Amino acid sequence: MTLTAFPSPPPGADYDDLRQEVRAFLAEELADFPPEKRAESWNGFSRDFSRKLAQRGWVGMTFPKEYGGHARSALERYVVSEELLAAGAPVISHWIADRQSGPLILAKGTEDQKRAIVPRIAAGELCFCIGMSEPDSGSDLAATRTVATEVEGGFRVNGTKVWTTYAHVADYMILFCRTGKSDDRHGGMSQFLIDLKATENIQISPIIDLGGEHHFNQVVFDNTFLPSDALLGEQGEGWSQVMSELAFERSGPERFLSSFALIEELIRLLRKDATEAQQAEIGRLSAHLMVLRQMSRSVAGMLNEGKNPALQAAIVKDLGALYEQDIPRLARSLLSRPAVPGGRDSYAAVLAYTELAVPSFSLRGGTREILRGIIARGLGLR
Amino acid sequence: MESMIFDMAERLFRDHVSHGLREDAAAGQCPEALWTRIEEAGLHMALVPEEAGGFGVPAAEALGLVRIAGAHGLPLPLAETLIANAVLARAGLALSGGRLTIAEGEVLQLERRGGAVHARGHLTLVPFARWADRIVTIAALDGADHVLSLPVKDLTVTPAQDLAGMPRDDVAVDLDLPGANAAALPGSMGGMRGLGALVRSLATAGAMETILKMSVEYANDRVQFGRPIGKFQAIQQYLATMAGETAASRTAAEMAADSYDTAAFALTVAAAKSRAGEAAETVGALAHQVHGAIGYTQEHALHHFTKRIWSWRDEFGTELDWTQELGRAALSSPHDTFWHFITDSTAQGATA
Numbered sequence: 001m002t003l004t005a006f007p008s009p010p011p012g013a014d015y016d017d018l019r020q021e022v023r024a025f026l027a028e029e030l031a032d033f034p035p036e037k038r039a040e041s042w043n044g045f046s047r048d049f050s051r052k053l054a055q056r057g058w059v060g061m062t063f064p065k066e067y068g069g070h071a072r073s074a075l076e077r078y079v080v081s082e083e084l085l086a087a088g089a090p091v092i093s094h095w096i097a098d099r100q101s102g103p104l105i106l107a108k109g110t111e112d113q114k115r116a117i118v119p120r121i122a123a124g125e126l127c128f129c130i131g132m133s134e135p136d137s138g139s140d141l142a143a144t145r146t147v148a149t150e151v152e153g154g155f156r157v158n159g160t161k162v163w164t165t166y167a168h169v170a171d172y173m174i175l176f177c178r179t180g181k182s183d184d185r186h187g188g189m190s191q192f193l194i195d196l197k198a199t200e201n202i203q204i205s206p207i208i209d210l211g212g213e214h215h216f217n218q219v220v221f222d223n224t225f226l227p228s229d230a231l232l233g234e235q236g237e238g239w240s241q242v243m244s245e246l247a248f249e250r251s252g253p254e255r256f257l258s259s260f261a262l263i264e265e266l267i268r269l270l271r272k273d274a275t276e277a278q279q280a281e282i283g284r285l286s287a288h289l290m291v292l293r294q295m296s297r298s299v300a301g302m303l304n305e306g307k308n309p310a311l312q313a314a315i316v317k318d319l320g321a322l323y324e325q326d327i328p329r330l331a332r333s334l335l336s337r338p339a340v341p342g343g344r345d346s347y348a349a350v351l352a353y354t355e356l357a358v359p360s361f362s363l364r365g366g367t368r369e370i371l372r373g374i375i376a377r378g379l380g381l382r
Numbered sequence: 383m384e385s386m387i388f389d390m391a392e393r394l395f396r397d398h399v400s401h402g403l404r405e406d407a408a409a410g411q412c413p414e415a416l417w418t419r420i421e422e423a424g425l426h427m428a429l430v431p432e433e434a435g436g437f438g439v440p441a442a443e444a445l446g447l448v449r450i451a452g453a454h455g456l457p458l459p460l461a462e463t464l465i466a467n468a469v470l471a472r473a474g475l476a477l478s479g480g481r482l483t484i485a486e487g488e489v490l491q492l493e494r495r496g497g498a499v500h501a502r503g504h505l506t507l508v509p510f511a512r513w514a515d516r517i518v519t520i521a522a523l524d525g526a527d528h529v530l531s532l533p534v535k536d537l538t539v540t541p542a543q544d545l546a547g548m549p550r551d552d553v554a555v556d557l558d559l560p561g562a563n564a565a566a567l568p569g570s571m572g573g574m575r576g577l578g579a580l581v582r583s584l585a586t587a588g589a590m591e592t593i594l595k596m597s598v599e600y601a602n603d604r605v606q607f608g609r610p611i612g613k614f615q616a617i618q619q620y621l622a623t624m625a626g627e628t629a630a631s632r633t634a635a636e637m638a639a640d641s642y643d644t645a646a647f648a649l650t651v652a653a654a655k656s657r658a659g660e661a662a663e664t665v666g667a668l669a670h671q672v673h674g675a676i677g678y679t680q681e682h683a684l685h686h687f688t689k690r691i692w693s694w695r696d697e698f699g700t701e702l703d704w705t706q707e708l709g710r711a712a713l714s715s716p717h718d719t720f721w722h723f724i725t726d727s728t729a730q731g732a733t734a
Contacts, residue, residue, distance in 0.1 A: 004591055004629040008640050086721040260721070267713065267720045274483040274713050280702055283709030284660070286720075287653035290728055291400075291634040309555065312629075319626045347653040369615070372622035379598045379621055 003311050003378050006298035011028055013297060015079045022083040025056060030087055035346040038088020039261040039353040042095055042254045043215055045166065050094035050124040053084075059094050060102055060122025067106065068119030074304035078297060080181065082253040088261045092166060095130035097121045099173055100248045108241055110232030113193060117172070129170040131161040131177075131194075131219060134244075139355030139370045142185045144222060146177040148192065154228045155179070157221040165206050165364075167217040170196055176242055179235050192230045199224060211356035226357070244308060249365055251299035251313035255322030256292040259327035262354045265347045265357045278334050285330060290325050292316065295324045295335070311378040321362040328355045387439060391422055391447050395454035405684045407457030410545030412513040416482060428613050429464045434471035437610060445584055451631070452585030453592045455686045457548060459483045459510040461581035466518035469577070473529035480515035483508060484697070486574045487519030487530060487732050490560050498558040499523065501530055507697065511551035512539050514718055520567060520574045527567040544684060544693035550611060552718040571643055578698030579655035580638050580647075585657040587632035589687045591671075596684055598671045604674075611672075611733040620668045627661035634658060637728075649708060656704040659695040667691055688697050 004159060029052060030038075053059055061077040063069020082090050102121045105113055120126045137143040146159025159177060167173065175192040182188035196202065201224040206214035233241045263285065270278055295316050302309040331351055339352035362368040407413055429445035430436030440492050448461040459481050465481035486676060490503040501521070508517060517532040538554040551554065559572050598621060601612030604709075611617050631654075638654035641647045666688040695701065707713040717723040 003625060004594065004632050006629060006633040011730065014725075016729065019725070082725075086719075132395075135632075193556050212614065258525055261624045271713050274709070278708055279709035279713060280705040280710065281710050283652070283707065284656065284701075284704030286708050286712050287631075287634070287656045287705060289724055290650070290653040291630050291637070291657050293632065293724070295633045315626050315629050318622070319630060334632060369619070372619045373615070375622035376612075376618035379594070379625055380602070381598060381618060381621065382602050382610065 003287065003315070003375070006110055006312060007147075007301065009075060009294070010303045013075045013078075013097045013301070015076055017323055018076060019079050021056075022058065022080055025053075026083065026087045030089060031235070033088070035088075035261055035265055036342070036349040036353060037090070039350040039357075040089050040090070041088055041258045041261065041329050041357075042085060043213075043357075044088070044090025045092050045127075045169065046090040047093050047124075047127070049090050050127075052124075053089075053091075054094070054122060054124025059098050060118070061098075063102060063106060063118055063122055064236075067114055070122075075297065076298045077226050077255070078300040082257065085257040086251050093127045093169075094121070094124050095254075096130060096165075097126050097172075099252065100245045101128040101130075101172070103248060104191075104241065104245055105232065106173065107244070108191075109193070110229065111360060112229065113232065117193070125171045126172060127166060127344075129164050129167045129196075129217075131167075131173045131175040133161065133163045135160055135162055139367050140160060141176075142189075142239070144178060144189065145152070145337050148175075148177050148190065148226065150179070151225075154230065155226045157224040157226060159221050161219040161221075162207065162216070163364075164204075164217045165215050166221050167219050168197070168206060172196060173219070176238055179238075182236070186239040187310035188236055189242075191232040191238045191241055193228055193232045194226060194230060195291060199226070201225070203217070209360070211353070243310065246366070247299065247303060247308055247310045247313040249313075250317040250371075251296055251303075251309070253293070253296055255365075256289070256323050258298070259324040259354050259358065262327050262350050265350045266327075266334065269335060269347060281330060281334055284307045285327075288378045292320055292323060295319070311375060314366070314374045314378075317365060318368060318371045318375065319342055321368060325358040325361050328358060346363040387425070387428060388444070388446060388450065391450050393684055394419055394423060394425075395450065395456060399454040399456055400688070401683045403457050404457055404683075408686070410547075413458060420458065420460060421479070424465045425460060429468040430471045430477065430517050434618055435477060435514070436480070441642045442636070442639045445580070445642065448581045449588035449591075452588030452690070455592070455683075455690060457591065459514060461585060462514075465574075465577045465581060466516070469518055469520065469567065469571065469574075469576075470531060471571055472571060473567050474629050474638050475529060475531055476518055476562060478516065478531075481510065481513055482516050482518055483510050483514040484574050485509075485511075485517050485519045485553070486578070487521030488573070488575075489528070490519070490521045492521055492523045492528070492530075494523075495584040497559060498560050499528070499530070499564040500558050501532070501564075502556045505553040505555060507542070507544075508548040508553050509697070510542055510549045511537075511553050512549050517553065518574075523564075523566075527573065529565055529567045532557070532559070533563075544696075545635075546645055546689035546693050548690075550693075550695070569643060570645060570647070572648060575698050576647065576651045579651050579704065580635070580642065582694040582697055583631070583635035583638060583651070583654040583658045586662060586691050587628065587635045589691050590624075590628040590631055590661065593665055593669045593684065593687045593691070594621070595622060596687075597624060600677075614640060617672060620672055624665050624668050627664050631658040631661045639665040641728075643731075644730075646730070649711060649727050652704040652708040652711075654710065655699055656701045658691075659669050659701040659704075662691040693706050697728075 115160035150157040179190040180188040432438035634654040
């Protein structure tokens with residue numbers, strides 16, 4: 001039963017020197033960054049911060065040096081990632097590119113694509129978004145209707161993408177769409193690398209979430225022309241390319257640290273005098289965190305060895321979402337202190353922000369139900 | 383070495399630990415012949431360092447035997463004997479052979495009487511005491527941890543059992559121990575509660591893997607409404623939840639095993655035992671839900687495993703004990719932030 005085995009990260013995976021360097025950098029860069037901004041977790045956007053981080057060599061860490069990367073291990077990247085998240089640093093500007101788009105381009109892109117794009121990702125200059133979901137294709141990705149039709153010199157794209165996070169500021173999109181007919185439900189799909197700033201006939205409009213935040217967008221392709229060299233990877237291989245990204249997308253520390261600002265606020269208030277019941281709840285929260293972190297580091301170790309731990313990643317994401325979604329309930333059970341959006345009391349403000357954020361955690365990146373279906377099949381259900 | 387000892391144990395347990403053997407053990411019959419095979423294979427010495435007569439398997443790997451024993455529902459004190467021998471070896475006491483068990487010794491009153499140590503008190507829920515030759519325990523004497531090796535023949539044992547019918551006996555202690563049976567425990571192994579919690583966490587993870595496997599097989603085989611029940615999404619969600627809890631428990635237990643005999647152990651074992659105990663609730667409940675009424679019978683093997691994981695929650699510290707300990711450490715830590723506490727105190731080479 002290998003699905004329940006998460007090999008220990010290799011000895012030395014703590015990289016304490018690197019960790020201390022990142023902490024020193026964050027202490028300086030985020031000295032005046034308030035808890036309610038940290039609560040935004042990896043949804044916080046700052047091109048300036050991403051560029052400074054890149055100058056330290058902490059973006060594109062695992063990319064080869066010839067493409068502007070630093071040839072470091074997935075476990076070193078892990079240390080930087082978790083320190084950024086634990087501090088609530090604003091990382092989304094480079095996060096998606098660093099996590100999955102860069103690795104995808106390196107794995108499937110042409111030499112020209114790699115040379116043109118990857119060094120700029122590693123410099124923290126490029127923000128990527130992912131054009132995946134559609135109005136009639138959410139969990140059922142194979143129901144994708146957006147289509148790219150081959151024309152002279154390239155493709156014409158028609159269709160609508162939704163929930164496209166940060167499309168309104170992104171430089172590039174990786175689009176998933178149909179390029180042909182296939183008897184196989186998963187066939188006839190392809191991926192494209194789209195320069196959003198230089199492509200005409202793409203209409204991006206905001207979808208405001210229930211917290212009043214603008215992260216999502218609707219992206220409409222209206223006979224949009226893409227040159228042939230926008231194709232990313234093999235035509236018709238989009239499905240398997242997307243599946244190979246999932247282990248990167250689903251296993252990282254962002255899958256259980258999204259509510260971490262609230263945990264720090266809660267513990268700050270409980271430190272002075274906690275009852276035994278409060279101690280036990282904080283102990284439980286600590287135990288779960290230690291274990292999730294170990295599982296997530298284990299997956300990073302497997303990725304580092306070139307394995308594809310997609311099933312283990314699904315387990316990390318399922319357990320991680322339960323954990324980060326439970327934090328507001330836990331906080332409310334330990335402290336009688338109301339949530340106040342934008343309140344002056346930082347605990348109240350962070351609680352309010354987090355309460356409104358958590359419903360999305362088991363939707364984004366694969367819903368809970370889809371993940372559990374994947375896990376069940378991985379167990380050998382026929 | 384790892385795969386050799388694992389393969390040997392796996393084969394031994396697969397061939398000899400049957401449903402019938404578990405039934406007989408629960409009815410009070412010690413499987414003597416199986417223990418002889420375990421000793422012949424040398425499994426009971428796996429956690430003893432090479433210089434003390436072991437065969438030099440890294441501790442984390444030797445402890446892996448406990449998970450395998452849990453996966454087979456082994457009704458013998460192998461985990462206890464592994465720990466007892468390791469503790470005796472560390473204290474420089476003789477390894478006498480035979481079945482050994484362990485107990486938390488803090489309840490014992492110790493005093494020096496001439497060249498001997500007098501121990502008096504009452505140990506409860508001692509695993510397999512009536513099937514064991516010696517109880518090995520750790521207690522404070524002159525302000526330092528000492529290992530005591532108590533011959534069961536000189537103690538008063540009153541039988542009691544856990545939910546799974548395994549011996550968990552009451553033991554009255556009132557005897558003089560010569561220097562050969564009492565010595566200081568150097569190093570960072572900690573008390574018997576942590577060591578016991580470690581092996582129960584590992585065994586729980588192993589038993590859960592078996593419970594999960596049985597549940598998947600049942601969901602594939604059992605047909606209702608014209609199809610295997612595993613085709614229903616509700617059942618798939620249960621099984622996936624069980625897999626997550628099982629994976630978390632195993633990872634937690636192995637994290638604690640990795641830090642065995644280091645400074646990080648105090649916190650990793652607290653996380654492991656409390657996480658496994660919490661998971662035992664969910665995994666046990668869902669396994670029975672998937673199996674339906676047949677899984678609730680004596681005839682079906684499932685109960686041997688679910689009753690074990692429920693029992694093990696209560697030994698060597700409950701979830702409440704361990705989460706309180708961990709919470710106290712988190713809330714009183716000198717680290718600037720909770721995050722620094724989590725990362726620094728569980729890192730390899732952690733000092734506090």
